[in-house]
Amino acid sequence: MSTEAVESQQVVVESDYDSPTWRQLSDFSVTVTGNNFPSHASYADLRLSSVRDMGSVARADRKVVQGEFGYVLEDVPHFADYLPDVPTYPNPLQDNPAYSVVKKYFVNEDDTVPQKIVVQKNSPRGIHFRRAGPRQRVYFEPEDVYACIVTCGGLCPGLNTVIREIVCGLSYMYGVKKIVGIQGGYRGFYSRNTIPLTPKSVNDIHKRGGTILGTSRGGHDAIKIVDNIQDRGINQVYIIGGDGTQKGASVIFEEIQRRGLEVAVAGIPKTIDNDIAVIDKSFGFDTAVEEAQRAINAAHVESESVENGIGVVKLMGRFSGFIAMYATLASRDVDCCLIPESPFYLEGRGGLFEYIEKRLKDNGHMVIVVAEGAGQELIADSVRSMGHEDASGNKLLLDVGLWLSQKIKNYFTSRQRMTINLKYIDPTYMIRAIPSNASDNVYCTLLAQNAVHGAMAGYTGFTIGVVNGRHTYIPFYRVTEKRNKVIITDRMWARLLSSTNQPSFLSAEYIEEIKTPREPPK
C-alpha cells in the first residue's frame, strides 16, 4: 500500500448503527500516518483517543477504519487493542512439513474482503471485513493454549465436524494439547464437568448427527461463565451456535475484555435456517436442503398415486424460508412453497384454495411445501395463540403444517367441493439430526481451521464466516443485529414463483408501489 493511500486512511468510531446508512464522523476521525496499515497497537491508541473525543456517543466496541473511495473496514477486536504488551511468536505452521511447499501460505495483514461485490463505476467501495487465515506471528505458545469448545441452540448437521476440525486444527497445525469440551451448552460452563478432546477421541464423530457435547437453550450467565473460564485458565473459547449464541458470545467477550484477560473468543455461526446475516451460507444448510428432497419425493409419490392427492411437507425455518425455497427449487415437484417472508391468504380470488382447486383439476395431484414460520399470523387469528417462549426467549410457533392440512380438508369437504386425499409429512427433526453431507463437511473444516488461525493470531470477539466466497473475521454485532431473510422482491423468489406457477399472493397495489421509484428525500 502506498504512503499516500495510507495517509488518507481515517479511523472513526461508529455512533449509530441503527441508522440505515452509517454516519461518517469526520470531526472525530483521525488520519493515520506511516508506511503500513494501522498496527494493532497504534490502532488501539487512535481508537481510544477517538472514543474519548466523542464522549458519550462513541461505541468503543466497534473498530471501523476508513480508506479512500468510500472504503470501510469493519474490523474485529485484537488482543493488542487492550493488551499492548502481549508477546508474539513465529507461527509454528512455518515448520509444518504439510505446508512447507505452499508458496504463499500466510495471509497478508492488510487483506480485506468486500461485502458488496457488484459495484458501479463511481460507487463507494463499501464495507469490508478482515480476511481470515494464518498469520506470520501468533499470540500463544502452543503449550500455553488451553482451549474449550461449546455448542448451543438447536441441532444442525455439521456440528460434530466443526468440533472435530477445531480439535484437529489446533493439534495438527499448532501443536496444542489441552482442549476440552463444555457439555450441554452455555450452562455447562458452570454446571457440568468438561470432557477432554483429542484428535483420537473426535476421529469419527463427523459421521454422526447431533453434537457429542450436547446443547441447550437458555442458561447464559456471562459472569458465571467468565468466572469459570478464568478459574480453569482457559484462554481460547470456541462457541458454535446460531444468532442467540453469537449474541451470548459477544457478551462473554465484553466481560473478558472488561477483565483484561488474554482469552480469545471465536464464534462459529450455526443455523440450519440459513438466517445469519452477512455470511454467504451457514453450514448444514446444504445437507438440510438435500435431505428435504426425500420428504418432498415421498409427498409427490403419495399424491400422484391417488385421485386428487395433496402432499403437504413442513420444513424448518422460523423466520426465514431458505430451506423451503431451495428445497422447492431443487425438487421441481413442488406446486406451492409458503414461507414466512411472503404472507398468503386462503380464501377468495388469488388465494391458496383457488390455486389448489385449479391445480388438482389440471394435474390431479399437488405438493405444498410450507416453512414452519409461514402463516403464523393467520393461525393466530383462528387458533388461540400459545404465546409461549423457549428457554432462550424464542417464540414458540404454532404448527402451520397441521393447521394448513386441516384447513384444506375442511375447505374441500364443506359443500362437497371435491374429494381430496391429503398426506401431511413433517420431517423437520429428521432433517436436523443427520450428519453433514460431503460439501458441508469441507465447509465445516475450513470454518473451524480459520477460527483456529484467528484465535492463534490474537483476534478475538469475532465470528468466522464466508463472505463472497472468502473466509473473513466478522465483528459479532454485524451477524447479530439482523437476520438474513428471503427477499421476495429479489430474482430468486421470482425464479421460484415461475417454477411452481403459484400465485404471489401480492395485491396489485403492492406490486405497483414497489415498482414505482420513490422520490428521494428533499
Ligand SMILES: Nc1ncnc2c1ncn2[C@@H]1O[C@H](COP(=O)(O)OP(=O)(O)OP(=O)(O)O)[C@@H](O)[C@H]1O
Ligand atoms: N441476547 C442474548 N444474550 C446472551 N445470551 C443469549 C442471547 N440470546 C440467546 N442467548 C443464549 O444463547 C444460547 C442459544 O440461543 P438460542 O437458543 O436462541 O439458539 P441459537 O443460537 O439462536 O440457535 P438456533 O439457530 O437453534 O435458534 C442460549 O443458551 C441463550 O441463553
Ligand SMILES: O=P(O)(O)OC[C@H]1O[C@](O)(CO)[C@@H](O)[C@@H]1O
Ligand atoms: O425444537 P427446538 O430445538 O427448540 O428447535 C426448533 C427451532 O430450531 C431451528 O431449527 C433453528 O435451529 C428452527 O428452525 C426451529 O424453529
Ligand SMILES: [Mg+2]
Ligand atoms: Mg436463533
